[in-house]
Amino acid sequence: MSHPTSPANDTDPPADTEPANPFRYVVSPGFADLLEQLESTLLLTTYQAGKLMAVRARAGRVSTLLRTFKRPMGLARQGDTLALGTRNAVWFLRNARDIAPQLAPANTHDACFTPRHSHVTGDILGHEMSWGSPPPAVGGEAAPGAPANELWLVNTRFSCLCTLHPDYSFVPRWRPSFVTALAAEDRCHLNGLAMVDGQPRFVTALGRSDTPRGWKPGKADGGVLIDVPTHEIIADGFAMPHSPRWHAGKLWVLNSGEGELQVVDPQTGQRETVVRLPGYTRGLAMHGGYAFVGLSKIREKAEFGGLPIETSGEPLQCGLWVVDLRRGTTVGFLAFEAGCEEVFAVDVLPGIRWPAIIGFQQDTIHGLYVVPPA
Template sequence: MNEPSTPLAPFSSTFSPQLPELLLKLKCSIAITTYQAGKLVFISPADENRLTMLPRTFAKPMGFEVQGDRMVLATKDEVIYFENSRELAAHYPNKKNTYDSLFVPRTTFYTGHVDMHDIALGKEGIWAINTSFSCLCQVTGNYNFIPKWKPPFITELASEDRCHLNGMVLINGKPKYVTALGTTNTPQGWRADIVHGGILMDVETNEVILDKLPMPHSPMMYKGELYLLLSATGEIVKVNIKEKSYEVIKQLNGYCRGMDIYGDYMFVAMSKLRKNSSTFAKLSFAEKADTAGIKVIHLPTKAFTMEMKYETSVDEIYSLKILANTIRPNILNTINPIHKYSLSIPGHTFWASPDAFPENE
């Protein structure tokens, strides 16, 4: 009689043996958001042979950006701003001298249900893609959001997700390029041609640079070149802005969304397709896209080098970022009360004792 198999732990994964060693060599960690699982996950090298996962709960985490010691995260109805404290990390309760960074929540902006996707820290504050209202907006403490730009084919602001605006690139701290899944001006109109209706636009000129794209996501600049993902065909592409064309860098057998480049390596997040989705069933790789994870490409040679696959917990990934000079990061949410005891003032940090703040007072 066979013994029952032991269930896999949450966030179990398999990975190429070289991946932990690569992260150690690059002195970095990977961060992803999975709105399906409600987590922001830090993936770090435990040593040259093992990876460690640190999942932290947030309500529908979507786009996020890290700039040095600053982080901003878009969630279901909030935008949360974090600051990294290496001093607080070193004295993290119960795990001293374990973490080399700790992102602590500093400000929460209450945006309401506007389905924010990509988000970034710019010269004039926080910029975000407001997918529900089909606009590019700023997040401040004065309003839920401040609309700053909308595509010319969108006639008025309305909470109707008319074109599924999703991706954004900043240049010199200002929005420059955006991606959308359509050019429609009706509620959810983009769904009619979701697989072939995508665009890349220049925010400053209102010019459509590329059209008829298969679900564009995750645009980013690297060394003066614009890259983006074509999720419906599983392609990584480099855009020629002047010629209004693109070159396929790599074809991936799956649904790609979420990308970053660091030290000659491109890290691309892969999602498992929903079996009950009539849209995803149309994609050529629908049956092969059965796992979520990360693929690593050596950019100079365009060669696929290594990967990580989730066995449990994660089906869909939205965003991926590399945390530079960070081997073991941590982050606090506003759900667990421990964030109330992490205190910073100019020049000093403290971990307050929970006993000093009785919850019943």
């Protein structure tokens, strides 16, 4: 176990403050109680505001922690490691468990995610990511010396799934069969990734296109859900789908341009709408019988205008909505009133009630040391 050393003491400022907080939000009754009941923290990213946010609850009140990164998007946690995709790199933050109680206020935090290293990818428009088994080598067996788990990324600019390697920006591993070449042209806007048994199994794309940004004309109804091993299109006709997930033996997906959470039968492609929400749905995490769904307003009309959800006549919301999966109803929300108009990724930290995340906008990072025991 590592031995932490830190200058933190009772006179230090809290470890989870950032100089300026432009966010203003409201929460529904019971939202904080639900987080406390689940003994969990929610994470979200917003590239519009350039923030990684942790949503925590204590004594019936919600607290948000903000950290600044350049265009943060995809999130993936495995054990004590948190991966965060940014504009041109993936950051890896490690939970220094022993150091958490020492942070001010003392004995408040139960986790402390600290930046450890980054991998420079270049601006690949990296979207969702997930930990999984390494890809097989030629012959179907794992490559010699391959790690037990590897980070898979949706490389949107190059229309492929990729992994990381110290010698390269990225290693292409898979692309849809209708994409004929590896090119930095965002041909189909590949964006979402669902893992099954440690392997990439389902992906979403905004269109079946093989030309530069060819997905745009059909964004209102051209979205597809693809089976990775077979390359077959399971279902189509989506309005900008995102965030496929395999959970409790079912395939879930966000039909973003309709504001819907849906269940898809992977055998027949039949789609069932579980709930319709008041915003552009993107970012999905599931835990304890609940779905946590990110909602966004439509800021960039050139990219997202002309979607069915705009015809509802209701103002679009931005925030986190909670869906009871057993009943198919919303049971709570955190809605942003200022500072944030879009959400990208949503994740859950089960068993972590009050984490710290060390960022680069305050001096804490300069005096925080984690060293092995003597």
